[in-house]
Amino acid sequence: MTDMTIRPDRAPLTVDVLAGPVSRLRKETAIRWFFFSAALVSIGISILIIWSLVNEAWTFISQVDWSVTWGETGWFPRRGLYDMPTLLVASLIVTIVAMFVAGPLGLGSAIYLSEYASRRTRSILKPVLEVLAGVPSVVLGFFALFFISPQLIERIGRNGWLVIGALIVLTYVALVAGWARNLMKREAGTPVSVQVQRILMLTLLVAGALVLVWWVNGVAETADTFAVKRSGQLAAAAVGVGILTIPLVASIAEDALASVPRELREASAGLGARKATTTTQVVLPAAVSGIVAAFIIGISRALGETMVVFMAGGAADASQFTSSPFDGGLTMTAGMASLATGTDSVVGEGLTFQSLYFVGMVLFLLTLFLNVVAGRFVNRVREKY
Amino acid sequence: MVNVTPSVQDALKGIRVDEDATTATDEIAITVPTAAASSTPQDEPSGDDLVFDVSELSVFYGDFRAVRDVNMKIRRNEITAMIGPSGCGKSTVLRSFNRMNDLIPTARVAGNLLYRGVDLYDERVDPVEVRRRIGMVFQKPNPFPKSIYDNVAYGPRVAGRKKGLDEVVESSLRKAALWDEVKDRLQDSAIGLSGGQQQRLSIARAIAVDPEVLLMDEPCSALDPIATARIEELMAEIKAEYTILIVTHNMQQAARVSDRTAFFSVELDEANDRRTGLLVEYTDTAKLFSNPDDERTENYITGRFG
Numbered sequence: 001m002t003d004m005t006i007r008p009d010r011a012p013l014t015v016d017v018l019a020g021p022v023s024r025l026r027k028e029t030a031i032r033w034f035f036f037s038a039a040l041v042s043i044g045i046s047i048l049i050i051w052s053l054v055n056e057a058w059t060f061i062s063q064v065d066w067s068v069t070w071g072e073t074g075w076f077p078r079r080g081l082y083d084m085p086t087l088l089v090a091s092l093i094v095t096i097v098a099m100f101v102a103g104p105l106g107l108g109s110a111i112y113l114s115e116y117a118s119r120r121t122r123s124i125l126k127p128v129l130e131v132l133a134g135v136p137s138v139v140l141g142f143f144a145l146f147f148i149s150p151q152l153i154e155r156i157g158r159n160g161w162l163v164i165g166a167l168i169v170l171t172y173v174a175l176v177a178g179w180a181r182n183l184m185k186r187e188a189g190t191p192v193s194v195q196v197q198r199i200l201m202l203t204l205l206v207a208g209a210l211v212l213v214w215w216v217n218g219v220a221e222t223a224d225t226f227a228v229k230r231s232g233q234l235a236a237a238a239v240g241v242g243i244l245t246i247p248l249v250a251s252i253a254e255d256a257l258a259s260v261p262r263e264l265r266e267a268s269a270g271l272g273a274r275k276a277t278t279t280t281q282v283v284l285p286a287a288v289s290g291i292v293a294a295f296i297i298g299i300s301r302a303l304g305e306t307m308v309v310f311m312a313g314g315a316a317d318a319s320q321f322t323s324s325p326f327d328g329g330l331t332m333t334a335g336m337a338s339l340a341t342g343t344d345s346v347v348g349e350g351l352t353f354q355s356l357y358f359v360g361m362v363l364f365l366l367t368l369f370l371n372v373v374a375g376r377f378v379n380r381v382r383e384k385y
Numbered sequence: 386m387v388n389v390t391p392s393v394q395d396a397l398k399g400i401r402v403d404e405d406a407t408t409a410t411d412e413i414a415i416t417v418p419t420a421a422a423s424s425t426p427q428d429e430p431s432g433d434d435l436v437f438d439v440s441e442l443s444v445f446y447g448d449f450r451a452v453r454d455v456n457m458k459i460r461r462n463e464i465t466a467m468i469g470p471s472g473c474g475k476s477t478v479l480r481s482f483n484r485m486n487d488l489i490p491t492a493r494v495a496g497n498l499l500y501r502g503v504d505l506y507d508e509r510v511d512p513v514e515v516r517r518r519i520g521m522v523f524q525k526p527n528p529f530p531k532s533i534y535d536n537v538a539y540g541p542r543v544a545g546r547k548k549g550l551d552e553v554v555e556s557s558l559r560k561a562a563l564w565d566e567v568k569d570r571l572q573d574s575a576i577g578l579s580g581g582q583q584q585r586l587s588i589a590r591a592i593a594v595d596p597e598v599l600l601m602d603e604p605c606s607a608l609d610p611i612a613t614a615r616i617e618e619l620m621a622e623i624k625a626e627y628t629i630l631i632v633t634h635n636m637q638q639a640a641r642v643s644d645r646t647a648f649f650s651v652e653l654d655e656a657n658d659r660r661t662g663l664l665v666e667y668t669d670t671a672k673l674f675s676n677p678d679d680e681r682t683e684n685y686i687t688g689r690f691g
Contacts, residue, residue: 118490263527267587269488271540271594272517281543286530 053364056357064351064358074320075330077339077352086321087359090329094238094309096211097325098302100168101242103295106249110294113250114257115279133247141311144240149232149312152239153326161235161326169212176204214323232314235325240308249298256290256378257283289377296374300367306333332363435501436461436598436628437482442496444477444486451477452662455496457647464620464629466639466670469649470685474662475632478649479600482630483519484512517544520596524603526583528575528590533558533567536575536586540594553593561589562619581612588619592627599623601631605638617642636686639670646670648682 011017064082072083109129113122156164180201260283268278284291314328316338322329330338339356435458442455452474459465467475477486484505486492498505505515517540528536537554546553554571558564563585567578575586584604591599601620605613620629620642633639639646647667651660666679677683 261527263523263525264529266485266488266521267523267527267529267590268539268543270483270485270516270521270523271543271590272513273539273543274513277543281539282529 050364053357053361056354057361060351060354060358063354072321074318075335076318077335077355078318080351082351082355082358083321084362086319087330087332087335089321089323090234090313090319091303091331091333093234093323093325093329094241094305094313094331095299095302097235097238098242098245098305099295099299101239102245102249102298102302105242106246106294106298107253107291109246109250110253110257111279111284114254115275115283129247129250132243133251135244137244137305137307138311140240140244141237141308144236144308144312145232148239149236149314153233153236158326166212169208173205173208173212176201176208180205232312232328233326234309234313234322234329234331237309237312237314237331238325240312241302241305244305244308245298245302248301249294252294252297253287253291256287256294259290260286293374293377296370296377300370300374303370304333304363304367306337310334310337332359336360336363434461435459438497438499438502440497442478442481442494442498444474444481445491445493445495446489447491449659450661452649452664455664457664457667459628459630460645461628462624462626463644464624464631464642466643466646467630467632467649468634468636468639468646468685469662469665470651471634472660472662473649473651475647475649476602477662478664479602479630479632480521482598482600483516483521484510485516485521487512517594518596519598519600520591520594522584522587522591522599522601522604524606526580526587526607528578528583528586530574530576532572533575533578533586534571537589537593540590544594557589557593558586560592560619560623561585562615562622563589579612581608581615584608584612584616585619588616592623596627598628598630601629603632603634606634613638636674640674643670646673648673648677648679648685650681650685 068080069082069084071085072081074081075083075086109125113125113129117125153161180198264282264286265278268282269275273281309331310333313331313334315330315334319328319330319335336356336359339352437457437459439455439457439459443453444451455478457465467479469475480486481494481498482500482505486494494506500515500519504510520540529539531539534554537557538550541550541553555564555568558567563582566582567573567586575583578586584607588599588604605616608616617638620631623629631639631643645668648665649662650665651662653660666673666677666682668678673682674686677686
């Protein structure tokens with residue numbers, strides 16, 4: 001009370017007082033720059049990677065004799081035969097088979113976890129699923145080579161797979177056709193989203209039919225060689241990749257289902273719908289973009305998986321062209337891995353080394369495209385709610 | 386207050402199964418003073434007129450008793466309003482009328498809730514069948530991300546109806562006073578409608594399954610006064626065909642639209658030291674707002690509490 005010093009707020013106010021201490025401003029600037037440079041370095045590294053990829057790939061593109069990249073007997077980079085269809089078709093086989101494993105199982109788990117599981121069951125199952133996501137792919141490669149290949153693929157045998165494959169594909173075609181029929185029945189003046197869905201449905205239908213033809217054809221082709229013991233095959237690797245992809249599909253699809261507002265489920269229940277009806281008629285359609293995104297990201301993951309296909313795909317260094325999942329084959333990733341490993345590393349005919357980058361660039365563009373598309377679908381879910 | 390008179394209470398005691406005996410006496414001990422304080426002579430609804438007969442209803446979430454002592458007799462083709470401060474359990478009670486509380490894993494109901502003479506919580510009762518007869522409109526308009534047509538046709542479709550959907554959709558939208566606004570764009574997404582239109586669509590959707598009772602949980606709380614007025618008008622119009630129960634925060638709304646009003650309040654439950662809702666007074670709306678029997682009701686409606 002007796003202290004008569006002037007309180008700060010009574011002192012004459014100037015801009016300097018309000019400007020605050022200079023040291024604090026300096027500190028903030030320094031912190032800002034630190035984080036900016038962290039971001040800059042990450043981006044810089046990515047750009048350098050892409051640059052080196054494109055640079056070496058360009059050497060290949062500009063110098064290669066294009067006749068050896070299409071229609072040759074197979075992928076023999078050390079002998080100068082760079083048949084891209086060999087790698088592309090093997091990658092396609094692995095991705096499709098893997099998604100037939102990861103799609104239904106991943107979405108099924110997601111639906112169970114989000115719609116049916118009690119809080120307790122969920123708290124146990126979700127971590128288990130996350131552990132599965134953490135399994136190193138080399139472990140799965142081993143599993144695919146020494147268990148899936150002899151015990152599952154070869155034991156079921158050619159006729160078994162012919163039936164199983166045909167059943168799966170037919171179920172898929174029937175489901176899509178049923179959905180498509182529903183969409184076609186709508187009256188004129190339907191919203192654009194319905195038309196987009198129609199196109200999507202048609203694409204899926206055609207794709208399904210093609211897969212069916214390919215499956216029957218491919219399995220029939222390997223009829224005579226099937227019994228021969230082999231060191232893995234694309235199908236075994238694909239199942240392994242599918243198992244690896246399940247947790248990813250499940251967790252993204254579950255996020256999409258969980259983002260559907262509880263009110264919609266209540267409204268459906270309040271109208272006398274059963275749980276299964278609510279799930280298929282309300283929750284799944286409301287989450288459809290997120291689920292499509294989950295599948296696309298799954299595809300992208302399966303396409304990029306290397307270790308499992310490298311170990312269990314049944315081919316090293318080089319491969320004949322094959323369209324059968326029961327032959328050994330090289331995917332794009334496995335082809336790159338085998339080029340970059342081994343005692344002689346990358347030696348051979350002039351462009352062998354550059355072909356690695358070319359394949360890498362094709363793979364990069366494919367996954368980039370898939371991730372961008374998936375991102376768009378995810379954003380659509382976010383916008384709606 | 387249309388409450389259980391002493392004689393009915395005696396009768397109920399007789400009916401009650403033995404294992405409930407201890408809790409039953411407990412609850413009655415709490416209720417008796419309330420019943421005595423507000424027993425106005427009233428003609429007892431019975432037979433076809435009596436849609437819900439609720440006695441000694443409590444709802445629990447786990448161990449926590451959210452609401453207790455609910456005794457109500459609800460008549461056919463009347464609008465019953467449920468009012469009270471936040472946390473008094475009025476929505477919880479409403480949601481127990483069509484077993485929506487079943488969707489909450491820990492929720493449990495004790496006491497009697499008879500719908501046209503049948504115990505809704507009998508173990509053989511399928512909640513899905515209950516909800517087809519007792520429809521619900523929620524606080525937030527919640528159209529499905531489907532077309533307007535498919536939204537209204539959803540209930541009949543899940544009930545297995547395939548033919549005559551066009552007629553059902555049209556008549557439901559007409560009853561909900563939405564037909565003229567949407568008849569030219571039935572295939573458009575329902576998400577594009579305004580809030581008031583969405584809520585009327587929710588009502589049309591509920592009406593389309595042809596329920597006997599409509600439960601409305603604060604249906605106007607997200608709407609502006611004009612949209613609210615339309616919904617209230619609509620309630621008066623459809624009252625002839627449905628029995629309506631409405632939970633509302635808005636006392637003026639309760640006074641405007643309802644025939645009877647139930648006032649709920651919150652009190653500290655000495656048993657577990659938590660706040661529990663309870664039914665304080667249930668009587669003719671006119672009487673409740675002009676001359677309530679219970680002091681707590683009077684404090685609330687005159688703005689001295691809540």
